[in-house]
Amino acid sequence: MKRRVILQAGAMGASALALPSLKAQNLPTGTIRVIVGFPPGGGTDALARVMAIKLQEMWKTNIVIENKAGAAGVIAADYVAKQPGDGLTLLMAHINSHAIAPGLQPKLSYSVEKDFTPIMLVGVTPNLLICNTNQPAKTVKDLVELCKQNPGRISFASAGGGSAQHLALEMFKLRAGIDALHVPYKGSGPALTDLIGGQVQYCFETMTSATPHVKGGKAIALAQTRTKRAKGHPTVPTMDEQGFAGFDATTWYGFVGPAKLPPAMVKRMNEDMNRVMSMPDVMEKFEQYGAEDGGGSAEKFSDFIKTEQQKWVKVVKDAKVQVDS
Secondary structure (H helix, E strand, O other): EEEEEEEOOOOOHHHHHHHHHHHHHOOOOOEEEEEOOOOOOOOHHHHHHHHHHHHHHHHOEEEEEEEOHHHHHHEEEEHHHHHOOOOOEEEEEEHHHHHHHHHOOOOOOOOOHHEEEEEEEEEEEEEEEEEOOOOOOOHHHHHHHHHHHOOOEEEEEOOOOOOOOHHHHHHHHHHHHHHHHHEEEHHHHHHHHHHHHOOOOEEEHHHHHHHHHHHHEEEEEEEEEEOOOOOOOOOOEOHHHHOOOOOOOOOEEEEEEEOOHHHHHHHHHHHHHHHOOOOOOHHHHHHHHHOOOOOOOOOHHHHHHHHHHHHHHHHHHHOOOOOOO
């Protein structure tokens, strides 16, 4: 799936005149594409748009969001890995493409370490365990009992095989000692559409994409999956609070470029992205979505990616997760 959207900003009329100065300020000249590995309507897409609108105004140039959905974000990552390191193509990297896939797919076509340049961590969100309003089990305890009474019949959607949402489900199945039906989709948007419509019953979904539906009364949140409650959902208990000690299954997002992105450009982009993250309206939106702990240096993001890779390699092994490559 591919979709291009040119973001609107009031300063577009001056963009052409600004191009020479942009180059002098270590920014790329021309339209910048932000590649998102999931369809519109999901958390990755939502946060990418919040950031892109502000950066477009700041940099006085066009920023295009391009959705290349499929393979839980791997298709988009593979595409960006093959682009020149000129700053004109960036990726809203995701836990799936940069932490889970390396341990899940031995024949992955790109190297996270060699083919990308980390720029900045945008945010870490819990997943919400949610259901549509017609489901009988609306607490984690009742859901576990429901699954035990109906082994392999209670359906859980995910944004794709091998996605963070899928692995959160596998972790839950292991910890609860249950069997459930996994139904993979090509992104959070279509998964949530079918959840609300009743085609599937439950899912672990990013707080970013699930929040509008929970706040709008179309979905019910049973739990969140960080060990602390997110500020945006102070009344939703954690899995840890409901008998699953230490249950921690997050989703995270961050900007990366292809390999060999000029260090001066990385520094400038990182500084401006941190400025965007400190804007009150951006902070408000991120809090609503449950995206926390973003910002910081490119080096911090690089170290974070390495730590996450180690964590999820172990989860994949312990849960014996296998998906089609």
